[in-house]
Amino acid sequence: MRDRKALRASVVFCRHGATDYHPDRFYEEGEGPSLSPEGLAQAEALARWFTRAPKSVEALYVSPTLRTRQTAVPVERVLGLRAMPVPELAERSVGQWNGRLVDEVKRDDLEGWKRWKADPLGFAPPDGESLAMFGRRVETSLDDLMSRHAGGVLVAVTHVGTIRAALCAALGCPLEQGKRLVIEPGSVTRVDYTTSWPNLVFLGIQPT
Numbered sequence: 001m002r003d004r005k006a007l008r009a010s011v012v013f014c015r016h017g018a019t020d021y022h023p024d025r026f027y028e029e030g031e032g033p034s035l036s037p038e039g040l041a042q043a044e045a046l047a048r049w050f051t052r053a054p055k056s057v058e059a060l061y062v063s064p065t066l067r068t069r070q071t072a073v074p075v076e077r078v079l080g081l082r083a084m085p086v087p088e089l090a091e092r093s094v095g096q097w098n099g100r101l102v103d104e105v106k107r108d109d110l111e112g113w114k115r116w117k118a119d120p121l122g123f124a125p126p127d128g129e130s131l132a133m134f135g136r137r138v139e140t141s142l143d144d145l146m147s148r149h150a151g152g153v154l155v156a157v158t159h160v161g162t163i164r165a166a167l168c169a170a171l172g173c174p175l176e177q178g179k180r181l182v183i184e185p186g187s188v189t190r191v192d193y194t195t196s197w198p199n200l201v202f203l204g205i206q207p208t
Contacts, residue, residue, distance in 0.1 A: 008193040009146035010055065010153045010201075013163045016063075016071040017042035018185040027091055028099030031066045039067070042186025042206075047074035049188060049207035050155075057081065058152040061145060063089040063159060071186070072157040083157065088141035091159040095128025120176040135175045138165040146193060163189060170198035 017039025021027065035043065050057070057079050062072045064085035072083040097105050097112075106113050115123045124130040129137070145154060156162075164178030170191050183189065183204050190201040 006194045006196060007151050008195060009149050009151065010190065010192045011142065011146070011166075012053075012057070012153065012155045013166065013189040013191070014046055014071065014075070014155060014157045015160055015163060015183050015185055015187050015189075016065075016067040016157060017046075019067055022101065024102045026094050026097050026100055026102075026105075029090075029093055034066050035070045039185060040070070043071040044074050045207040046071065046186055046188065047078040049205075050075055050078045055153045057155055058149045059145075059154045060084065060157070061086045061089060061154060062157040063087075063091070063162065065090065065159075068157050068159070075155065075157065079155070086141060086145070086156075088137055089156055089158045089162055092131070092134040092161045092165075093128045094125040096126040097128065121174070131175050134161070135165045135169060138162055139169045142166055142169075166191070167200070167203075171200060 017035045019033040019039055020036045021033045027033075060072065060076060060079055060081040060083045062068050062083040062085055064087055069083065069085075076083050097109075109126075112125060116125065121131050124133065142156075145156070160183045161178075163183050164181050165175060167181055167189070168175045168178045170193070181203070184206050187204045187206045189203050189205070192199045192201055
């Protein structure tokens with residue numbers, strides 16, 4: 001049985017619901033797209049899941065994009081909490097590639113694309129973040145949020161890349177292997193962070 005005194009915080013990560021965004025287009029920075037009808041239904045399913053969750057949630061945090069805020073709305077209603085925006089929970093920025101299709105990037109910046117593939121951890125697109133920079137940003141942000149809720153439970157409504165970065169840090173696996181972790185839209189993942197090591201409790205559950 002785990003020692004409750006050793007718990008730093010329990011974090012429930014929620015990926016935003018589905019959008020109609022093209023799967024080969026990098027998300028633009030800022031508001032971004034809204035949820036599709038499927039995504040709105042996934043957000044409601046997330047809210048229903050929290051009505052059955054056994055743990056009491058202390059705080060609800062959200063990446064400040066439209067799709068994450070929309071996902072958080074029904075969760076706010078169920079938890080009776082206001083979602084607090086945290087810019088550091090945003091998806092990785094790819095700078096000048098934001099909002100562009102992969103084929104457009106390959107056409108206009110083939111050398112950069114080759115470097116992206118050859119050095120997935122260290123390469124930063126023009127005006128963007130490297131994967132290593134992104135990982136440090138996410139890890140630092142989570143450390144700060146957990147310090148505010150010692151021994152408690154917090155919810156973070158965020159993005160696939162952010163959740164993968166958090167999980168790689170928790171599990172001690174290379175960031176560039178995070179793409180192997182399947183985090184579907186509208187899914188929940190929980191990590192219990194203890195004073196010894198993080199414990200992955202469940203991964204990528206899609207409530208219905």
